[in-house]
Amino acid sequence: MRGLISSYYLFAFDRPFIADVLRAELPQIRFLLEGSGRIAYGGEDFVAMPFASLAGPSVMAIRFEARGPFRLLGVGLLPAGWSALIGESADRMTDRLTDLEGLAPAGVRRAFLQMHEARSERQLIAAADAFFLLLSMNALPPPLWFTRTTDAWLSDNPNPDVNALIAELGMSARQVERLMLRHYGSRPKLLARKYRTLQAAVRLGLNPNSGWQAAAGGAFYDQSHFIRDFKLFVGMTPGQFVAKGSPWLTRLTIAKRTGSAAMPKITRVS
Structure with a gap:
């Protein structure tokens, strides 16, 4: 999977609220394990983050707000990973956030529950690995x-x-x-x-x-x-x-x- 995914990252805080600006990004898959969050592309309205979300590639900065305690596992998708695992033409998802469960209904909720119940980072990463291995079973050959x-x-x-x-x-x-x-x-x-x-x-x-x-x-x-x-x-x-x-x-x-x-x-x- 190293040629398809850039990195896993865990973002967590205990404050009641934070707001930040994110630079233009690669596509992201995010599992919201605790708290609530929302994002807005440019000057557009905020959109609430579902428990599992897919953010398409962005070509503008993104406003981010979250209420804690907050915990999120994020995954950066490389262009080859987008092509292999998502398959949808990327321009249709540019600067858009969508519910990941609509794309991979069989594995998303199970992966979320395993991540939510994880008691260590090792267990959390193991749950993410299992999800992406499942997703890769139907992967398309990337160019x-x-x-x-x-x-x-x-x-x-x-x-x-x-x-x-x-x-x-x-x-x-x-x-x-x-x-x-x-x-x-x-x-x-x-x-x-x-x-x-x-x-x-x-x-x-x-x-x-x-x-x-x-x-x-x-x-x-x-x-x-x-x-x-x-x-x-x-x-x-x-x-x-x-x-x-x-x-x-x-x-x-x-x-x-x-x-x-x-x-x-x-x-x-x-």
Whole structure:
């Protein structure tokens, strides 16, 4: 499953309420084990999270609110994983949240109950493993020849060039766009904008005093262009992102101290 799933993560807190902004993401499967939560894409209305949800790929920042005590197991789906395990064209689910039980009714409720009853992280992960192994029994063969090339194009370049991807794949622009919509949920130019902005956000967070030009890395026309895309994909201005006490800056500072900070890769943008 390592080529289909980016990571498992457990998010828990005991506070009565929290609100946050999530950057544009890979698709997510989430099991809400305790508490309640809701999300909103961009300026849209909030949608309540069911006990098991599927969030399609996002091309805008997401507002998140939750009431605790709260506990959630989340799973990031890679593009190959979306194609194999979900099968639905990704562009139909972009910036949308849906009930996972409608897609895999046989295993979802059982997996949720096993996770809810788990008394250790080991048991929790075992329940998640069992669910995804069950889901994989009906998996479709993913187009790895396409996703591996596209993943490398997105993660290895500070400013991904669509024409370079088209040339490397040896296909027409229309063919590449059709495949990108199906497996990544958006057109190549928008996807390139998303990844270069997320990479710029990491550079800015790791070196907040270096200025926007250093963070932009020559991938943006001017400061207004940088701010506009930053607000779209990160959910705030660069100034808000690096303001004193900003949770984003705090997270990146901790990651830098522990040596775990890195440019966003397709396997970790989740």
